[in-house]
Amino acid sequence: MRSANLEYFKLVVESGSLTRAARIYGVNVSTLARAIDKLEDQLGVTLLERNHSGVRLTTAGDFLFHRIASLLDDLDEIKTFAQMYGTGHQGIIRIGSLLPPTGKYFRLALSTWQKRHPSVRIIFHEMKTGDLREALFRGRVDVVFFTPCIQADSIESLLFYNENLVLALPCDHPLHRCNSIIREQIRNETFLLQDWERDHNVRTRYNELFGQNIAIEIHPAGKQSVLALVSAGFGVTLALQSQAELGFPGVIFRPLRDDDARLQIHIGWDANRKDAVIGCFVAFVRDLIRRN
Template sequence: MLPPIGKRFQKMLSDWRKKYPDIRIVFHELGDESLRAALFRRHVDVIFFAPDQEPDAVESLPFYSENLLLALSSTHSLRDRESLTRHELRNETFLLQDWGHDYSIKSRYIDILGKDVTFESHPAGKQSVFALVSAGYGVTLAVQSQAERGFPGVIFRPFRGDTPQLPIRLGWDANREDPIAGRFVAFIRDFVREH
């Protein structure tokens, strides 16, 4: 789950709070595989995830999509480029979040960048990864809303050519009946139609 900092996510959370002020939302920031496991163990009611492969029991609907950008140190040798190609990044170390043995984030990076990239995993949140990027330990990918918020010592550049997207879906256990989760799914479905 990405931190919900994008305008669309914030609007949804605000609208939900206004409509259902007595129903609390608790976030679990994990990789997609871990989120799915938490859903099936009934530790969470719904998940927001980036689809790669969907198990049959996860029902889902599209929520939104964000552009992916490159995050690099403001002192990086490529800092003056307006945009970057995948070829220009071939010698870079990509820092990524990795909680335990959930390889969903690494898998997504490989889909975007190819297999000939060096990865370094960190069991940490995106803010900690940005701190490492700022210090020059490597580069990473970021969603547009993270770039809009900025981070000290980090600059963001688009890919040249096709801009990779990160689609976000709302998922729930199709075999589980829960009135609050059902209400949330219906709320999201209506929110997506209206916005």
């Protein structure tokens, strides 16, 4: 059953006659008549009574007209949504990230995107590094924000931004009077780390900064829990500058005098996926990087 025949039926009913409908919509009367005949044959009922004064709906025609009109409205809505999704103006983007979106550029990207594309929903997933890779490959997320430890041939990526790392200390720590910290001052400290299910990327970063012989305690917990342990005096930890700006009760944050004390955040996506919304988001982030 062709949607064009349904359209012609609706037009004829709304116009009141075949002749008037043909004149208004620029089609031949014979085209309209054949379309309605075909529709009646397919449905097995007479839809219209035709006479010299125009057309009148039969009982069956009246019953079906309202349903056909509703169906055609639904089809128009489907076409509109399909066009919007196809151009990246509507849809959903599922973001996977090792870190919360507290960084200045992260917040800027999300807020600017929301203003420009209010009809595109953002769903945010925090997960460990290994899960980010798997979630991207399995299509559970569309883009990931990660540190450079994720490597795979099919992942396209680019550097999003750099963020400084700072040291989180208890407020009463002997180093609380220092405006900044050097490595030698904290080599004997106990470092508290987030590390889920043997995801050792965080530990590797600490070893790169402070050496292989530092004391490390692993906690399969979120950053807030680790900072609570720091506040209670169980050790120290590293935090992002953006996390330090939010503050935490009983914890002070001090910059590290080390050029390597920063974290590179990359955006990555599956090079084999073709999706207008994802492509639009990646292009937006790429443009934001160039301008900032």
